[in-house]
Amino acid sequence: MDLLEYAVIGGILYGIFFSLIAIGLNLVFGVMRIINLAHGQFILLGGFGAYILSSALGLNPLYGIPLAVFGAVVIGWPLYYAVVPQLQRSRDPEMLSFILFFGIAQIIESLSVFAFGADQRSLPDEALGAGSFGLLGQEFPDSWWVAVLVSAIAIFGLYLYFAHTKLGYATRAIMSNRDEARATGISVDRLSAIAFVIGLALAGIAGVFVPYLIGSISPDLGNGLTTTSFAIVIIGSLGNPLGTIVGGLVFGLGTMLMQTYYASWSNLVPYALLLIIVLIRPSGLLGKAVRLA
Amino acid sequence: MLRRMRPGAIVLALLAAAFLILPHLYGNQSLLFTLMTFIVLAQGLNLLYGFTGYLPFGYVGFFGCGAYATSLLVLHTGLPVLACVAGGGLAAVLMATILGPLLRLSGAYFSIANLAASQILYYVVANPNLSSITGGPYGLKIDQVYAPEASYLSMLAVLLLTCAIAAYFRVSRFGMALRAMTQDAVSAAMAGIDVVRQRLIVWLISAAIGGLAGGIYAWYLSVFYPDAVFTLQISVFAIVFALFGGVGTVIGPIVGCAVLYTLYAAIGISTPQYFQLLYGSLIVLLVLFLPNGVLSLLTRWGRRVF
Numbered sequence: 001m002d003l004l005e006y007a008v009i010g011g012i013l014y015g016i017f018f019s020l021i022a023i024g025l026n027l028v029f030g031v032m033r034i035i036n037l038a039h040g041q042f043i044l045l046g047g048f049g050a051y052i053l054s055s056a057l058g059l060n061p062l063y064g065i066p067l068a069v070f071g072a073v074v075i076g077w078p079l080y081y082a083v084v085p086q087l088q089r090s091r092d093p094e095m096l097s098f099i100l101f102f103g104i105a106q107i108i109e110s111l112s113v114f115a116f117g118a119d120q121r122s123l124p125d126e127a128l129g130a131g132s133f134g135l136l137g138q139e140f141p142d143s144w145w146v147a148v149l150v151s152a153i154a155i156f157g158l159y160l161y162f163a164h165t166k167l168g169y170a171t172r173a174i175m176s177n178r179d180e181a182r183a184t185g186i187s188v189d190r191l192s193a194i195a196f197v198i199g200l201a202l203a204g205i206a207g208v209f210v211p212y213l214i215g216s217i218s219p220d221l222g223n224g225l226t227t228t229s230f231a232i233v234i235i236g237s238l239g240n241p242l243g244t245i246v247g248g249l250v251f252g253l254g255t256m257l258m259q260t261y262y263a264s265w266s267n268l269v270p271y272a273l274l275l276i277i278v279l280i281r282p283s284g285l286l287g288k289a290v291r292l293a
Numbered sequence: 294m295l296r297r298m299r300p301g302a303i304v305l306a307l308l309a310a311a312f313l314i315l316p317h318l319y320g321n322q323s324l325l326f327t328l329m330t331f332i333v334l335a336q337g338l339n340l341l342y343g344f345t346g347y348l349p350f351g352y353v354g355f356f357g358c359g360a361y362a363t364s365l366l367v368l369h370t371g372l373p374v375l376a377c378v379a380g381g382g383l384a385a386v387l388m389a390t391i392l393g394p395l396l397r398l399s400g401a402y403f404s405i406a407n408l409a410a411s412q413i414l415y416y417v418v419a420n421p422n423l424s425s426i427t428g429g430p431y432g433l434k435i436d437q438v439y440a441p442e443a444s445y446l447s448m449l450a451v452l453l454l455t456c457a458i459a460a461y462f463r464v465s466r467f468g469m470a471l472r473a474m475t476q477d478a479v480s481a482a483m484a485g486i487d488v489v490r491q492r493l494i495v496w497l498i499s500a501a502i503g504g505l506a507g508g509i510y511a512w513y514l515s516v517f518y519p520d521a522v523f524t525l526q527i528s529v530f531a532i533v534f535a536l537f538g539g540v541g542t543v544i545g546p547i548v549g550c551a552v553l554y555t556l557y558a559a560i561g562i563s564t565p566q567y568f569q570l571l572y573g574s575l576i577v578l579l580v581l582f583l584p585n586g587v588l589s590l591l592t593r594w595g596r597r598v599f
Contacts, residue, residue, distance in 0.1 A: 099576060100580040102529075106576065110567070227408060230405050265420065279406075
């Protein structure tokens with residue numbers, strides 16, 4: 001019984017963190033109908049930022065969060081204008097963006113191997129509190145709680161942006177119909193660029209905690225993170241950023257339960273969930289319209 | 294009909310001549326063998342992506358499936374090795390039949406789901422709990438049938454077969470119907486094309502080619518780890534090579550493999566990051582400026598690319 005409690009509570013915590021991991025991918029898709037296949041690599045860049053701050057400058061890895069936001073603006077803004085408008089004019093933006101961002105993923109991965117080597121890096125444990133904190137008699141390391149707290153704040157912030165700001169309203173208008181939003185005078189390109197930057201920033205912030213929740217960070221984790229994010233996003237429903245939380249929780253609970261009871265099969269969880277959901281409900285658990293070929 | 298078959302016949306003859314003569318001029322047979330493997334894979338992927346628009350990101354799943362099925366047949370049955378290779382192709386077709394419902398998905402959903410399927414297959418095969426059957430992470434060994442010459446020629450045969458199918462798609466009514474479907478599936482269905490059936494046929498053919506290539510690859514290596522036949526890099530290379538040359542044509546994937554694999558052999562094996570940076574940049578540039586591959590330059594200059 002204890003084991004089950006541990007798995008369930010751990011799964012919820014893990015799931016909230018993985019909602020943050022995946023939410024940026026969903027935001028970018030929802031607003032631009034573009035698949036950011038370099039998502040995992042952007043997450044890792046956030047982690048490497050925190051690693052540099054902590055190993056070279058001796059700062060607390062949490063400073064990686066503002067750095068990730070700054071990096072997202074510096075990389076995301078020019079990248080958006082360099083590729084996205086041209087992609088959207090093309091014949092099949094979804095498929096071509098998929099291939100193009102795969103290329104960007106390869107570029108980032110090779111550059112991070114040049115910069116950091118292929119080794120696994122980890123961050124100092126004590127930086128986020130060395131102890132552990134219990135809930136219902138189950139202890140989890142402090143770093144988990146910090147990661148979950150930051151994830152909850154970031155996701156809540158995104159919710160506030162959508163629900164209570166003018167820009168957020170306009171962004172939702174773009175998500176429901178791009179052409180009509182443009183016709184009503186919304187500056188679609190500028191808002192999409194903002195959404196793109198927010199998506200990358202959320203990925204980068206999640207990356208700061210990857211070394212704690214996954215154990216270490218290395219350039220080759222990128223594709224795995226991208227597919228996991230994809231699984232979470234599709235479970236929730238593609239194009240609905242807040243549905244990602246449902247996806248994250250399903251993934252977190254599934255992974256933790258498998259790790260507890262059938263450890264050697266646990267790395268199958270995201271892929272199996274993805275395949276099952278895609279086949280029985282292509283629109284995701286919270287999706288509305290069903291897409292057909 | 295004869296006139297329409299001529300370009301295909303020329304391509305096949307050139308390929309056969311090249312891969313029969315090259316081993317005499319160039320000592321590294323395994324490099325040539327791998328080149329052929331990638332042409333087969335890029336062409337097999339081109340059959341599906343180039344002619345139906347479905348990009349199978351998990352194409353390597355069929356390759357690995359064929360490799361394992363072939364090896365298990367060699368280990369557990371007394372069948373001749375070529376029959377085992379055919380069994381590998383059959384196993385991939387079986388896998389594709391099971392995954393058939395994926396074709397209901399469109400675009401990126403299909404690609405990602407296919408990738409997930411190949412990863413599942415990999416984790417199952419490499420799982421230590423199944424060591425007694427699949428060898429788990431330690432792989433399989435079939436060195437009793439090791440025969441580099443015979444497996445080289447078999448791969449050449451599969452290569453010619455694959456290119457012949459691509460050439461058939463390029464000139465036949467069937468291929469024309471496929472292209473109509475890609476452009477507008479609804480209108481194609483209205484014109485009397487059985488969209489679902491044709492797409493499924495191409496999917497199974499493409500899977501069979503992946504499986505056969507995997508089986509022969511396992512035969513040629515004769516000792517392999519699950520990583521060697523399931524690494525995502527195989528899918529990635531096949532996609533990049535095909536895109537570089539140009540999908541939807543017969544010679545596009547061949548040219549793409551010849552150019553990029555040579556480059557890979559020159560710089561990629563010792564310093565993979567440089568090659569990764571290079572092909573990453575290539576993909577970005579291709580999508581932005583030449584979405585139909587380098588051969589589309591010829592089309593732009595008014596030459597018809599077969």
